[in-house]
Amino acid sequence: SAVISQKPSRDICQRGTSLTIQCQVDSQVTMMFWYRQQPGQSLTLIATANQGSEATYESGFVIDKFPISRPNLTFSTLTVSNMSPEDSSIYLCSVGDNYGYTFGSGTRLTVV
Amino acid sequence: AQSVTQPDIHITVSEGASLELRCNYSYGATPYLFWYVQSPGQGLQLLLKYFSGDTLVQGIKGFEAEFKRSQSSFNLRKPSVHWSDAAEYFCAVGAQGGSEKLVFGKGTKLTVNP
Numbered sequence: 001s002a003v004i005s006q007k008p009s010r011d012i013c014q015r016g017t018s019l020t021i022q023c024q025v026d027s028q029v030t031m032m033f034w035y036r037q038q039p040g041q042s043l044t045l046i047a048t049a050n051q052g053s054e055a056t057y058e059s060g061f062v063i064d065k066f067p068i069s070r071p072n073l074t075f076s077t078l079t080v081s082n083m084s085p086e087d088s089s090i091y092l093c094s095v096g097d098n099y100g101y102t103f104g105s106g107t108r109l110t111v112v
Numbered sequence: 113a114q115s116v117t118q119p120d121i122h123i124t125v126s127e128g129a130s131l132e133l134r135c136n137y138s139y140g141a142t143p144y145l146f147w148y149v150q151s152p153g154q155g156l157q158l159l160l161k162y163f164s165g166d167t168l169v170q171g172i173k174g175f176e177a178e179f180k181r182s183q184s185s186f187n188l189r190k191p192s193v194h195w196s197d198a199a200e201y202f203c204a205v206g207a208q209g210g211s212e213k214l215v216f217g218k219g220t221k222l223t224v225n226p
Contacts, residue, residue, distance in 0.1 A: 033213055042202060043156075043216045092156075096210010100146065100161050 002027050002095050006104030013083055013111050020079045021107045023093035028073035034066070037090040037106075046091075049076050083111045114139040114205050116217035124223040125193050133188040133220050135203035145186040146204040146214070147177055156202070162186060163208070173197070198224045 003026040013019050023032065034046040034055075046066055047055040055068040069077040080087055088111045093104045117136045125131055137143055147159040160171025167179040177188045186203060200221050206214040 029210075031211065042218045045213050045215070048213055094214065096206060096212075096214065098209050100144070100158070100163075101204075101206055101210055101214045103156055105155055 001099035002029060002097055002102045004093060004095065004102055004104040006093055006107060008107055009105060010108040011110070013109065015084050015111055017083055018079055018081045019083065019107075019109060020077050021091055021093070022077050023075070023104050025074045025095055027097075029095040029097065030073070031096065032070065032076045033094040033096070033101075034068065034076075034078045035092045035094060035103075037092065039089070043092065046078070080109065083109075085111045087111050114143075114212075114215045116203050116205050116215055118201075118203055118217035118220050120220045121218070122221045122223065124225060126225045127195050128192050131188075131190045131193045131197070131222070133201050133203075133222070135186045135188065135217060136184050137186060137203070137205045138184065139205050142208065143186075144206045144208060145177075145179060146206065147171065147175070147186075147188050148202045148204065148216075149173075149199045150202065150219075151199045159188070159201075193222075193224055195224045195226065198222055 005024045032049045035043040037043045045058050046061045047057045049055040049068050049070040051070050051073050067079045091107045115138045119134050145162040148156045159175050160169050162169050162179045170176050175190050200219045202219045203217045204214050
């Protein structure tokens, strides 16, 4: 199965700023998924990123707040824009293949 | 649209007792089913998965799960719980080849009493 390198692993950011999270996969994958896990909650899908097309966002998530880049089949970024304390969460990327789904180690974001 | 229901938000068991965590799913095609565990402050760890074949699947840490298509269920079991099993457990449903998103249930928090 694929191996994902996600960074940063954690960050503390000031409100109103933006943070870009990167995920690098060791193999080419068609779709990458970005999730958010709020404190004490389950994982919620933010968007699905296909290479060469705009990401598809789930209800409640918008591109202006969570712009996604997918320049090639092994890399993607998620930006959390104009952050507020409510954005404090763990953000994870994921890919799926014939072996199942692999997750990055997550980015623990704290907005102060 | 696919969905996962974990009816039990919180379960408490005594160490050494048996455990069953319930999971019901809704999915239009052949489901790929997963159980993950997350300890406080830790990442997700895959316990087991079901793609096809034998409906009773064995996982790590002594866990097993049984797929019942007629009941749309994929319940997780362990015959004897250890204190280290205290964690949050998530059931999830996805698609063959990872071609669709993985949808998670809300999770079940397991507390183990000594």
